Amino acid sequence: MSAVWKHFKVSEKEAKTAVCRHCSAELSRGGASAKTYSTSSLIYHLKSKHPEHHAEYEKDTAAATAKAAAAKRKAAPLSPTPTPSVADFLEKAKKFAKDSAKAKGITKRIMEFIALDDQPFSVVEDIGFRRLIDHIEPRYTMPSRRHFSDVCLPEMYNVVSTHVHELLATDIAALSFTTDIWSSDVSPTSMLSLTAQWIDTDFKLQKIVLHSQEFRGSHTALAISEAFAKMFDTWRIDRSKVHAVVSDNARNMAKAMEDSDLRGIRCMAHTIQLAVNEGLLSQRSIADVIAIGRKIVGHFKHSPLAYSRLQSIQEQFGTPQKRFQQDVSTRWNSTYYMLESLFAQKRVLATYIADHDLPATFNAYQWVLIENILSLLAPFEQITKEISSSDASVADVIPLLAAIKRLLNKEAETDHGVKTAKNALLEAVSARFSQADSEPLYCIATVLDPRYKDHYMDVGKKQRTREMIQAELDLGKPLGDGDGQVMHSAGDENSAESKRARTTDEPRTVSLSDMFDEILQENNPFARQRTSSTAQQLDGYLSEVPIPRSNNPLEFWRTNQGRFPDLAQMARRYLSAPCTSTDSERLFSAASHVIDEKRNRLSCEKAEKLLFIKKILPHFLKKDTK
Structure with a gap:
């Protein structure tokens, strides 16, 4: 102022x-x-x-x-800023030495960029990328693409694999694996995968990719078995710690598990695929509906004009402008999504047909049939999502099968037109999963899951599973089942339930979740005798009410390991096994981005290293940033 x-x-x-x-x-x-x-x-x-x-x-x-x-x-610096000399300007304009820390750091980040973002090695020769790097740091000299592929890639692979070796050397009670074979569409390449998962001492599920190696020649059981042996030796995996290996239903894979003396698990998702195809999609009336749906979807997929007209009608009705889903024969749920997308646009299609032609159309009966098919398949779609989640385990198999079989046994008003298919589907599920509820691995895992315990077994199976758990606790090591390959099976035998027709016009409200509630209400823990400390642990654990299905079973064991120490360690082994080979399939989804049209001449060795770095490096980058 x-x-x-x-x-x-x-x-x-x-x-x-x-x-x-x-x-x-x-x-x-x-x-x-x-x-x-x-x-x-x-x-x-x-x-x-x-x-x-x-x-x-x-x-x-x-x-x-x-x-x-x-x-x-007072606020000004004590001495004036010196005027830069010519030598200083020349030093700033001087290129980094190739072995300087700054140059190595930039090169490392570019290699990470190539591996993590599925970039071809040729990106370092692209004009736009080189201009970007030159603008950010003009003193950096870009190495050649061969330097990145032949020097940087092996160096980074060695660093990451060292981290994996260190991780596998920690206290691991048991390792479970998934495996699959993938063939590229753009090059004559086949790869065999191996992913591992285990439960650490803090009862957290750990997952890691070990291999996606080239698999040449015929895919025989012997070749697969030998490949497994090499992969286990490479990572110095103790065979005694191998709990289970999950694979698809191919005979060569099943025989390889048996020849390798490994406990194999058939992928539940693949088995459901076979059951749905066999029991439902093979029905003549349903197959006809699916064929018509494919023609309709294909028409809009290959005709931009038709799709543009469809969009205009969607705008008139104020419905979301969505494309119809195209199904894939190897994924039953893709057929479900295709029919669902068509049924959601029923009015739009009816308006379109009034003015334009389609290669095929649904009649009134077929629209009702589609609605009932969707109602019948909805629980299977729910199951597929649950078992494909990252934390699903073999403990989910028996309860899910018990619930779906009970649901299929119930009559519903949406059975019109699909009653025969529903019965065939129940028979297919029962046949495909005929041994699960008697397989020790499934039974023990189910009982050790605090969400289920022994409530999904009859009295005889409860007692037999209890004896198996008690025997393993007494021996202090896993019991061998003497069987190389494990088959998925159904839950308990279907009890004869009274069936009554609904007289109400309300839509069906019975769901898969209702089946879980019914089973829990019907089953009470049987009387147990306390004979030893481990028996007391088992009795105490089983006498408690199961935790909600939405809760994390591993969190239960982390919190209660002090109360049930022996059971907690046993749970670390049995709950480590997944019920599907989804991890390996997801790995090969990433592989299809690594080996694509831009990199169809990439060698399998380099592709494996890129894929390994892509899947593993983020795990360690997160740790470095903490």
Whole structure:
């Protein structure tokens, strides 16, 4: 604030007028608003009317100016910034040495970019990428693509694999694996995968990719068995810690498990695929509906004009502008999604047909049939999502099968037109999963899952499973089942339930979740005798009410391992096994991006290393940033 205000004050009547404190004269501050006000007239009034006060004003102004200058000098650096010399400019323009820390760091990040983002090695020769790097750091010299593929890639692979070796050397109770064979569409390449998972000492599920190696020649059981042996040797995996290996239903894979003396598990998702195809999709009326659906979807997929017309009708109805789903014969749920997308656009299709032609159309009966098919398959779609989740385990198999079989045994108003298919589907599920509820691995895992315990077994199977668990606890090591290959099976035998037809017009409300509730209400823990400390642990654990299905079973064991120490360690082994080979399939989804049209000549060795780094490196990058 100016020192002149020591001698003036703003008028109370008008803000643009100032009043002299010495003679009460009113003076204009100039301007029409606060932004344009000035003190020139006030200073002139002091100088002409009150010279002694003007001298005081000048003194105050000089003191304020000196104080501001002193403060500015105090804030300024002690010495002026030196002017850069020519040598300094030349040094900044000098390129980094190839072995300098800065150059190595940039090269490492570019290699990470290539591996993590599925970039071809040729990206380092692209003009746009080189211009970007040159703009960010002009002193960096870009190495050749061969340097990245032949030097940087092996170096990074070795670093990441060292981390994996260290991880596998930790306290692991048991390792479970998934495996699959994949063939590329763009090159004559086949790869065999191996992913591992286990439960660590903190009861957290750990997953890691070990192999996606080239698999040449015929895919015989012997070749697969030998490949497994090499992969286990490469990672120095103790065979005694191999709990189970999940694979598809191919005979060569099943025979390889048996020849390798490994406990094999058939992928539940693949088995459901076979059961649905066999029991439902093979029905003539349903197959006809699916064939018509494929023709309709194919018409819009291959005709931009037809799709544009469809979009216009969707806009008129105010419905979301979505494309129809195309199904894949090897994925039953893709057929479900195709029919679902068609049924959701039923009105839109009806309007389209009124003005335009389609290669095929649904009649009124077929639209009702589609609705009932969707109702019948909805629980299977729910199961497929559950077992394909990252935390699903073999403990889910028996309860899920018990629930779906019970649901298929119930009559519903949506059975019209699909009653025969429903019965065939039940028979297919029962046949495909005929051994699960008697297989020790499934039974023990189910009981050790605090969400299920023994509530999904009959009295005889409860007692037999209890004896198996008790025997393993007493021996302190897993019991061998003497069988190389494990088959998925159904839950308990279907009990004869009374069936009644619904008389209401309300839609069916019975769901898969309802079946879980029914089973839990019907089963009570049988009487148990306490004979030893481990038996007391088992009795105490089984006598408690199961936790909700939405809860994490591993969190239960982490919290309660002090109460049930022996059972907790046993749970680390049995709950480590997944019920599907989804991890390997997801791995090969990533592989299809690594080996694509831009990299169809990439060698399998380099493709494996790129895929390995892509899947593993983020795990360690997260740790480094903590």
